[in-house]
Amino acid sequence: MARYYDIDDILADEELVPAMFLEAVNGVGLFESNESNRVEPRSKVELPFWLASELHQRQVVSVSVPPCFNKKTREEIGADGAHVDLRSRCSYFYELGCKIVQLIGDKTIGSLLLVAFQTRYKEVLIKAHTSASALAPKFLSLLTKEETKLYDAAKSSTAAFKTWRMGGPRFQKASVLGRKRKPIDE
Amino acid sequence: MSGQSDSRGFTFSAAELEFLAEDEMIEIVPNLRIKPLSLICGDFGPFQPQIPTQVPIWLAVALKKRGKCTIRPPDWMSVEKLTLVLEAERDKASDFEALPFHYVEISRLLFDHARDDIPEVYMVRSLIEDIKDVRFHKISTGLEKVSSRTYAMKLNLSAMEVNVIRPFVTGSLETFYELGAPEIIQESERQEYRRPQTADRGPRRELRR
Numbered sequence: 001m002a003r004y005y006d007i008d009d010i011l012a013d014e015e016l017v018p019a020m021f022l023e024a025v026n027g028v029g030l031f032e033s034n035e036s037n038r039v040e041p042r043s044k045v046e047l048p049f050w051l052a053s054e055l056h057q058r059q060v061v062s063v064s065v066p067p068c069f070n071k072k073t074r075e076e077i078g079a080d081g082a083h084v085d086l087r088s089r090c091s092y093f094y095e096l097g098c099k100i101v102q103l104i105g106d107k108t109i110g111s112l113l114l115v116a117f118q119t120r121y122k123e124v125l126i127k128a129h130t131s132a133s134a135l136a137p138k139f140l141s142l143l144t145k146e147e148t149k150l151y152d153a154a155k156s157s158t159a160a161f162k163t164w165r166m167g168g169p170r171f172q173k174a175s176v177l178g179r180k181r182k183p184i185d186e
Numbered sequence: 187m188s189g190q191s192d193s194r195g196f197t198f199s200a201a202e203l204e205f206l207a208e209d210e211m212i213e214i215v216p217n218l219r220i221k222p223l224s225l226i227c228g229d230f231g232p233f234q235p236q237i238p239t240q241v242p243i244w245l246a247v248a249l250k251k252r253g254k255c256t257i258r259p260p261d262w263m264s265v266e267k268l269t270l271v272l273e274a275e276r277d278k279a280s281d282f283e284a285l286p287f288h289y290v291e292i293s294r295l296l297f298d299h300a301r302d303d304i305p306e307v308y309m310v311r312s313l314i315e316d317i318k319d320v321r322f323h324k325i326s327t328g329l330e331k332v333s334s335r336t337y338a339m340k341l342n343l344s345a346m347e348v349n350v351i352r353p354f355v356t357g358s359l360e361t362f363y364e365l366g367a368p369e370i371i372q373e374s375e376r377q378e379y380r381r382p383q384t385a386d387r388g389p390r391r392e393l394r395r
Contacts, residue, residue: 158350
């Protein structure tokens with residue numbers, strides 16, 4: 001799934017996840033106030049995913065489930081998935097979810113992702129193909145990165161079709177054509 | 187989930203589709219005399235006044251622009267045929283009538299270049315608009331039923347309709363596929379989500395075997 005050059009994949013790796021150190025580590029520099037740069041065992045920190053997963057695999061930290069997959073969010077998605085503000089919680093909700101599942105093996109998150117996308121997909125579909133653009137801003141602010149991409153794709157293809165159907169000039173004149181030439185010696 | 191910007195490279199623009207549609211054959215009645223034209227895409231003609239002949243639309247349009255022929259609108263582009271199609275489209279909630287693959291583009295080309303050759307052009311035009319709207323509505327209601335168990339769709343869609351929904355549908359199917367992958371979700375839960383979908387299966391058909 002991860003593509004090396006995919007900018008969204010890279011940005012999704014930047015999302016912070018809560019983790020707890022299992023061992024004492026020197027020279028980390030996570031805490032500004034701590035002059036010794038030493039992290040004690042059992043201290044809780046937030047690490048970007050790319051770091052947390054590497055440390056997790058080496059058994060230095062233990063990664064726990066990020067707050068955007070907590071019980072409250074689950075209940076909200078179960079109640080009315082289409083109107084949950086997922087962007088403010090985690091704009092890479094699905095991408096991060098998939099990575100977390102593979103890291104911790106908590107498959108309930110996987111089914112949460114699927115249910116969430118299933119319900120929100122319909123909303124995106126309806127809004128993208130029908131609504132006037134005036135309605136969009138409020139709804140758009142709820143979407144994650146992934147959903148915004150889908151919305152934009154649908155919106156632009158529909159708009160392109162409409163402009164084609166309305167006519168408009170079939171041949172557009174290149175801007176350089178028709179301009180008067182200036183005399184060289186001017 | 188990723189890579190939508192590159193998958194967009196496979197979409198055609200409307201003008202490109204129109205270009206492709208210009209290769210469809212159409213009947214014209216020339217009013218000039220030319221020897222057969224031997225072109226790379228085939229031989230057309232000979233052109234004799236009042237003897238109908240088959241040419242690609244681009245050639246028909248080119249001749250028409252110079253006033254060298256009249257275009258005969260295709261069979262399906264008559265008021266009676268289109269009325270039947272429209273009624274059938276409205277009656278069936280999930281099936282699509284068989285129309286030419288490029289019907290949207292061909293009708294637009296003919297409306298633009300050969301208005302005077304189409305009988306009852308206003309009626310034909312509004313019928314085609316209606317058919318198109320009904321079909322688009324059906325498509326978007328049908329798409330609501332897509333889920334992670336959808337692997338293939340078999341529909342009678344036209345080129346333009348497919349092209350409009352392509353970026354959205356390919357993107358969402360990709361996401362559904364990734365979220366439904368076995369390492370993400372347990373098999374028992376997949377079964378759960380399958381049931382409601384098979385219950386009201388609309389125009390989607392799952393690919394068995």
